[in-house]
Amino acid sequence: MPTGVAIRDVREQLFDAAERVLLRDGPNALTSRAVTTEAGCAKGVLHRHFEDFDAFLADLVLDRVRRLEARSEALCAAAGTGTVVDNVAEELAELFGSVAVAMVGLVTSRDALRARLRRTTPTGVPLLTEATTMFAAYLAAERDLGRLTAGADVRMLAPAVVGTGHLLFADRTGARPQPGAVREVVAGILAG
The missing domain is CATH 1.10.10.60 (Homeodomain-like)
Structure with missing residues (x-):
């Protein structure tokens, strides 16, 4: 230019x-x-x-976290519609079908970037931490509507969904998991 x-x-x-x-x-x-x-x-x-390249990368990750917050609102607004399994499976595929898997790899591979991000996300891995919060909020809303069992511990279900989803989509160079496979995994987690 x-x-x-x-x-x-x-x-x-x-x-x-x-x-x-x-x-x-x-x-x-x-x-x-x-x-x-x-x-x-x-x-x-x-x-x-940007101050330096790590500052750029930190702002990139935080920008993508902010985008996830908007998706979280939309997912919670979907509570009571469709099926819980389909809603979670679709959002999980959307989350990990985007750049999230590569971002997680970026965050875990760069010490200076992780140190910068610790200022705003003191625990966990940015994006995965916020995704867990998003799924917990959605599952709590569905539990409150009676679409999950009353005793469902969304604080345990949400990280199980995110962690399993990350494992399903982790090979960014291979074939993406089929929607049916994602749905089956989500159904198994939520049935417990």
């Missing part, structure tokens, strides 16, 4: 470029050069908007 040409929504363009690199090439390929090349801008653009 020529010098002096204004770039609209620089942060979002850089975040989207980082996601494309993550999905295509994995966390090890994610460098400031790879991001700016993918975004079609000079490397200096990233460093004008």
Whole structure:
């Protein structure tokens, strides 16, 4: 991109470029050069908007966490509609069918990034922690509507759903799990 040409929504363009690199090439390929090349801008653009590359990555993860919060509201609003198993299976596939698996790999592989994220997410793995909270809130709403057994411990069911979902989708280079397989796993967890 020529010098002096204004770039609209620089942060979002850089975040989207980082996601494309993550999905295509994995966390090890994610460098400031790879991001700016993918975004079609000079490397200096990233460093004008972020303190350093780890600050960029932390903001990327936190931006994706904020997006998950909006999805959490939509999932909770779906309580009482469809089936609980289908709602959870669909959201699980959406969560891990996106960039979440690659983001988890990114967070776990970069010590400096994890240290920055500990400021806002002191425990757990960002995205997985918020996903667990999202599923717990949804399952609690369904329990309150009588669509889960009254004694269902959503604090235990939610991490079981997220952890099992992560395992199902962890091989980002292989075939995605079939919807029926995801549904079967969710049904098994929620039946307990």
